[in-house]
Amino acid sequence: MSDKKGKAKPTLISLSSSEEEDETEEEVGDDDDYEDRSFSGSSGDETEEAEEEENDSDDNDRTENDDSLCNGVITLLKEGDDLESLSLKQLKAYLRNHGLRITGTTAVCQQRILEHWRIKDGRAEALYPRSSFFINCTGDVCKGDVVLFTQKVYKKFNKMTRRGKLLGKRTIAGRVVKESYGKAKQQHTFTVEVLWSKGSKKLPPLFPLLVKGRNLYKLKTYRQHWSDEAERKHVLSEKHKRGNAARLVKAMKITRKWSTDVGMLESEMLKVQNAKSIHINQDH
Numbered sequence: 064m065s066d067k068k069g070k071a072k073p074t075l076i077s078l079s080s081s082e083e084e085d086e087t088e089e090e091v092g093d094d095d096d097y098e099d100r101s102f103s104g105s106s107g108d109e110t111e112e113a114e115e116e117e118n119d120s121d122d123n124d125r126t127e128n129d130d131s132l133c134n135g136v137i138t139l140l141k142e143g144d145d146l147e148s149l150s151l152k153q154l155k156a157y158l159r160n161h162g163l164r165i166t167g168t169t170a171v172c173q174q175r176i177l178e179h180w181r182i183k184d185g186r187a188e189a190l191y192p193r194s195s196f197f198i199n200c201t202g203d204v205c206k207g208d209v210v211l212f213t214q215k216v217y218k219k220f221n222k223m224t225r226r227g228k229l230l231g232k233r234t235i236a237g238r239v240v241k242e243s244y245g246k247a248k249q250q251h252t253f254t255v256e257v258l259w260s261k262g263s264k265k266l267p268p269l270f271p272l273l274v275k276g277r278n279l280y281k282l283k284t285y286r287q288h289w290s291d292e293a294e295r296k297h298v299l300s301e302k303h304k305r306g307n308a309a310r311l312v313k314a315m316k317i318t319r320k321w322s323t324d325v326g327m328l329e330s331e332m333l334k335v336q337n338a339k340s341i342h343i344n345q346d347h
Contacts, residue, residue, distance in 0.1 A: 231263030251276025
């Protein structure tokens with residue numbers, strides 16, 4: 064769940080899908096979650112957004128006091144006391160020890176710990192039952208959505224051949240806590256905090272799972288109803304604006320590359336023509 068230094072690295076999962084209708088597919092192939100990748104790893108060239116998520120905080124490294132600080136938090140939780148008296152350092156020690164996201168304010172970290180304590184023993188499915196995910200949001204998920212989706216899981220997936228041995232499927236219920244467009248390729252990526260999962264290679268509660276936006280919608284995605292659907296429309300509108308801007312940047316990059324390629328081709332053709340002219344003049 065975390066490496067030797069205690070970093071909680073999100074895993075990036077490709078669900079073999081198309082992006083929203085107005086986004087361009089950059090890769091074609093099957094799912095690439097595979098058995099021999101640890102939960103702390105990310106796959107190959109798809110780490111851009113994962114690194115962005117990790118760099119949100121400078122407090123990822125474990126300290127020698129983490130265990131004792133974490134035990135102090137657990138004691139309060141067992142006694143049913145609130146966490147108001149705890150410092151942010153103590154809260155992050157608990158989060159690090161359990162491989163959870165440590166970004167956010169004191170209040171946010173308190174809420175994350177309480178949620179983890181509430182669902183860590185397998186109670187999440189009762190709190191977030193399948194029947195509560197009844198709105199089809201395939202093609203338009205936003206931050207704040209609590210979603211349900213199913214993905215295929217592979218063993219030793221080969222990114223070159225886009226093939227691998229299918230281990231099975233995994234159903235995930237989780238909360239979308241972040242979504243962003245990468246700076247390099249403008250790829251849309253969602254961070255989903257896992258509430259519960261079933262099937263092949265189950266994920267631990269509140270595990271931060273990275274899912275490419277263009278892959279999220281392959282298998283239908285459902286969400287819970289917001290208490291304020293008007294607020295969701297506002298969040299969705301802001302996401303669409305960033306999406307349009309990202310697609311514009313991507314289109315400009317493609318245009319520049321095309322112009323450069325055409326210019327190089329014309330230059331080569333001109334060189335060939337000049338060489339032919341010189342050869343003809345020499346023959347005369």
